[in-house]
Amino acid sequence: MEAIIGLTLGDPAGIGPEIIVKAFQDELLSINNRILVIGDAELLKRTAKQIAPEILIHSVTSPEEGWYQTCTIDVLDLNNVSEALPMGKPSAEGGKASYEAIQKAVELALKDKVAAITTGPINKQSLHLAGHHFPGHTELLGHLTGSKNSSLMMEGNSLRVILVTTHLPLDQVKSQITEENVLQSIRLTNDWLQKYVTDIPSIAVVGLNPHCGDGGIFGLEEIKFILPALKIAQQEGIQASGPYPADALFQRVASEKYDAVICMYHDQGMIPVKMNGMGVNITMGLPILRTSVDHGTA
Template structure:
């Protein structure tokens, strides 16, 4: 039995139940050992999870937490967020968007209350989210708003290549406007702190250029020399092992061969395309700069194959594994802080 003071290693949100979230969560939970299930907390509607388990032929038990917070170690514990309107399978709906939001909102509260350490999110649909009246650019913006964080950063982490983004879900024009010295410095510092916490003693960080060939001395734009280079210079003066700007057509290849531990990309597609090309199934989306820790799958709701028993849970497994590493780091820090 767990006790009321139990802090679960991870809490997993359902995502949009019209998509593949419930299915990939159930596949991942079914693959866990009893000990792993005992440190896992789900958020969502138990009836939806039971249906998902049946659809993949998994024998799973979902034990709602009572007021004492007790759950058996042979079943996965769940905090219920009920389906209050019918949500159609495989379609955008306000009900699905609202369910996804309420699950994340609940998970944030659980972490803030010390009941869980790291949030793992299943995919949501941004159009459904907006249809429900929750106008966020996705999970990262939602988490920033729910926790009152002034900013956040999106890390795509894989064994071969990892990228951290100066900007993400904005237009290309808007992304260019966000390339500022302050934002670049903040991004590098957030990435450095994360890698150190994960055991990289002196992270080697490359900063990608914005323009082709870093502007070719101003021929193709001056942001690289006017903005990015001064930011890199400041970071070097602060003692960071940072290089750049390096032309984006070579820096990701160099990082994939082991020259750098992290590449700071200037905008969404610049960083997403190379990572997904190299490690689409195992890349984990990690939110940095928030007062809560969160990992996620790096794919969408896949409405076209939802509720057909076909969804692959490999990426969810990777997100859960990374979250457990984060939880171990946090637990270690808690233990050290409690020692006299």
């Protein structure tokens, strides 16, 4: 029997409910998987009535009650969204509902009631309005699971990108490029790849500055922090190399068969991934398996 995957609804005022219903219109999704949606059942019923009335919403109180059959969406009903919730707008109610769905999904995963979780898109402004001040899913999941070292990986069309820093203003990035942070990213990446991909991963690390600082002319982060982190990783037996200039590296990734690329800041890594096609967001360093879409709530 297939394992159960927990799927959070995402922000109820965003596109999460719609894309979930549309995904279940593909019978192969239901035939090949046992998926439990976690969120508000009535909201999903209203959504299905508008765009896919043939789909039945089956409300449950535990994963064991699910039918897991075609044309049916099993929903662990949290009953936490009012019909008056304004669509397409950030709100405290939407943030509260998003948080509660993630919290319940993590609880189920930690108890082995679901084998993995996939999270629908959330709105960070809504999350903050509800009093949950996390930069994003990655940090929230780390908090809920008690994980000290978690990190985001984006995977799409055989390209895997890891970010040393994630949702930070550019003027704060430089202070976070430290030997410790770079080394932590390399170790996390190597551990995850060994667990899920290959025994001996090949990891490329890019620099922060143009031309990797050009010997210190354009910045010293490569010399002071990135290279020392690489040397320690190599001494530990990790097949990591670099630092490489980002503009040159991504042209070579496909041909040189790197298993992953570690980037220093958000757009440095996210632009190549999204130009390469739609991707999957993976959180490394958690005691549970978590994936997500690579887009927002629209």
